[in-house]
Structures are given as C-alpha cells and as structure tokens.
Amino acid sequence: MLTLLTCHQKFTVSTLFFMTRPGPITAPPYHHGDLRNALVEAAVELARQGGPGAIVLREAARRVGVSATAAYRHFGSLPELVEAVAGECLAALARSMEAELADYAPTGIPAQDAVAAMRAVGRGYVHFATEEPGLFATAFSGVKEHANPVGASGLSAWGLLERALDGLVDAGVMAAADRTAAATMAWAVVHGLSELFLGPLQEVPAAERAGVIDATLDLVGRGLFVRN
Amino acid sequence: MLTLLTCHQKFTVSTLFFMTRPGPITAPPYHHGDLRNALVEAAVELARQGGPGAIVLREAARRVGVSATAAYRHFGSLPELVEAVAGECLAALARSMEAELADYAPTGIPAQDAVAAMRAVGRGYVHFATEEPGLFATAFSGVKEHANPVGASGLSAWGLLERALDGLVDAGVMAAADRTAAATMAWAVVHGLSELFLGPLQEVPAAERAGVIDATLDLVGRGLFVRN
C-alpha cells in the first residue's frame, strides 16, 4: 500500500473515502469513479511541462495509478485524449483573459472602460502564453477547430475578444466599419506576440515583457481607434 | 542498379559522373562527396511534409541512399540535423520576402515606395507560412535563436523587416520614435496572422486570404504612419 501511495496515485473523492475507512488496509477500489477526468488532468500536467508532444497515454495512466489499457474505456485513441487536453487549455486561456479583465475597476466612462477592457483581454492572452507555454502550444495543436471551450463567463477566448471589440464600437471608440478587420488584426497581434516571446524574443527579460506588450497595444489602438 | 535508381537515391554531380561512365555497371562511389548537404536537403523535404517532428535521421539517410551511421560523420546527433534544417527554413522565409519585394516596381515616390516595401515584406512572410507550413513551423522550432540565416540579399527575415521600417522613417512616413515598438508590432502581426491561417483560421479559403492580409496590413499602417 505504501508503494501505491508514493507512486503517482491521484486522490479522488472515492479514494479518500476508501483511505479514511476504518479497518485493515485493503486494495484501492477496483473502479476509479472518475477516471476520464483524472486522465485528462494528468495529461494536462504532461502538456504543461512539454507541450502536446509530451502527452503520453501510458504515462498519464501510470500517474493516475491505473493500467494503460484502462484509458481505452474512455478514449478511443491517444489523439482523443490530446483533443480533450487541448479543450482544457483553451478554457484556461479564456480564464486567463477573464482574470485580467476582472483586475480592472471600471471608471464608468464608456470610452475609457472599453479601451481598458480591450487591453486587458490582450494582456491576458499574452500572459497565458508566457506563463504556460506548454498549455498554450497544446491549445492550438488541434487538427481541426471544434466548439470553442469556454471560461467562467461562458465565453471562449475568441468570444472575449469579440465582446471587447463590440464594446469599443458601442463606446464610439472604434468605427463599426473596421470591426471585422480589427478582430483578425487584434488576434494576430496578441497571438504573434505570444509566439515571439516563446521563440525569437525569449531573450527579452520577463520584467521587460509588460512594457513591450503595452507599447505594442498602444500602436494597435492607434490604428483601431477613431481620431478626434 | 535499377533498384538503386527507383529508391530515394539523390543524384549529386559525382553520382551522375559515375553513371555516365562507360563500361560495366559498378557500385556507386564509396564516398558521397557532399553528404552533409544531401542529408540536409532530404531532411528539409521531410520537414516540408510534416514539420520539425517529421525529421527522422534514419529516413533522411535512407533517401540519400546511405547508411544511418554515415550521418554521424556530419552531425553529432539528430538535434544538430534539425538545427541545420531550421537554418535552411529561415533562409527560405527571407527569400520569400525578397521575392515579394522584387515583384513591386518602384514609382520613385519615396513615401509610396516605402509603404509598398513594408507591405511586400509582410505579404512574403505570411505567404511563406501558408505555402510551406511545414518549413515555417520548422523555422521557429529552434531551442535557441542563433545567427539568423540570410536570403539572396544578405539580409535575414528580421533584417528585411528592419530595412523596411528604416525606409518608412527615412521617407517621413513613420515617426522615428515609433520605430522600436513598430518592429515588434509588425513582426507580431505577420507572425500571428501566419499561425492563425494554419490553425484557427484554416477554414478561410485560400482565395480570401489575400484580402484578409491586406485589410490587416491597412490597420497596421494606420497605427504606424504619421497623420497628415
């Protein structure tokens, strides 16, 4: 039993229940109870450290404390597991954007708040990439884009961007005619900046990153916002 | 011999010489003569089809018609071969930008030509990504960025961007104060747009891509260029 504990056994509710049960120490329950989620969780951890290529079905099963074969009760094949992980990563990206959004206290001045929201969304995107490079890479590793996983607000990363752009138009900061192109451009900038920080610009110290992000978003704003 | 021809044998100068030699058919020369380049070429072909992960040392050797071990005369390990391929890919990216640049006939009006050059550089970047997704992915797969491989003009992809930005400042189209931020922003936009076309935006038909690129570059220009 001790061996089981020291290996990568995950403690689900049912496992804990079993462990606190009185009486002689017996084997863990035959049925895990939440194996699918446990496998995804373990696989997310692998992706966090090494990106999508580091997701290894056998290792995920090992960490959960289950035979490799058991995974095939819940996923038809490895790609299905990877897809599930990618979904989690996209949801985490959305949550990172929401967190940055929540950090801003609205002033009540529509134009100012709309611009601040747009910037927050962009910062949240890039922050997620630099803080969780493995998950960021995994999020965009899917072969085909399916339904977009969602954060706490019920919006996907893309949805949050859209809402921020709508806010700019509503506040009269951005011309409605520019909305479509602005969406592509804004997404491209934050996505590109993310990738550059992880690649060619990885020498930029973390402390300087915020300044680079701000300066870039300034230029974006200048192109997007109505001149007055 | 016929078997040799139908398998993935590369024909270098020395091989051709050997083949056109009169007399009975003998074995190919023991020394390849240009094995390092031949291996990189074969590996580039693998990367073209499947990205950096598709670069397989044994397969590259197989295609050149040489034992896998022979590769170790020229590369210490697989990563070294991958790095060499990445260099080729970065050079090809620069060449793609140069090609787009060469397509534009200067008018002699400095401001107009500077803007056109900037746009051409951006288009060349994104075109390369969409036309050679495998090579594009490989170009940016390097662990650390080293000396930047160079196109026909002697400038790297990054160098070509820099030159275009200098041109904008010289022509009075862009404020010198914006140059630093403009470089990051412009690079981020074209890199991000490239990645999006290969991922979330891959459903956009190829015919519409040029329009999206143009609209995006329009917005970039609006942010960058001096208002008058």
Place this chain on the structure above:
DNA sequence: TGTACATCAGTGAACGCGCGTTCACTGATGTAC
C-alpha cells in the same frame, strides 16, 4: 428482498514498431618522404 445475469470498468501480458545511437569494421584519400 433476494437472486440471475447483462453490462460496465478495470487488469496484465504481449506485440510490433521504428527510432537514435553505438560498435568494430573497411574502403578511399591524401600527404610526407
């Protein structure tokens, strides 16, 4: 309330695969005298 049985969720041994890399070697080349 008890029991038979279909169904579900696990097990563990095994398979084939192709990879990167090492080893001891051999054939070709070029240079010193």
Place this chain on the structure above:
DNA sequence: TGTACATCAGTGAACGCGCGTTCACTGATGTAC
C-alpha cells in the same frame, strides 16, 4: 614518381527503449423479475 601510412568517410549488425494498441480475462455494478 612511388610508396607507407595516417586520416577520413563510409558500412552493417545490433541494442535498448518506450510507445500505442490488442487480446483474453476478471471484478464490480445495477437492473429485471
């Protein structure tokens, strides 16, 4: 100009590795009667 020999560029067999996946199986669960 010829020859000995160090060096360079190949060969082919072999190794260990860890993977995804299949197989025949067994233990647990829940439902019909």
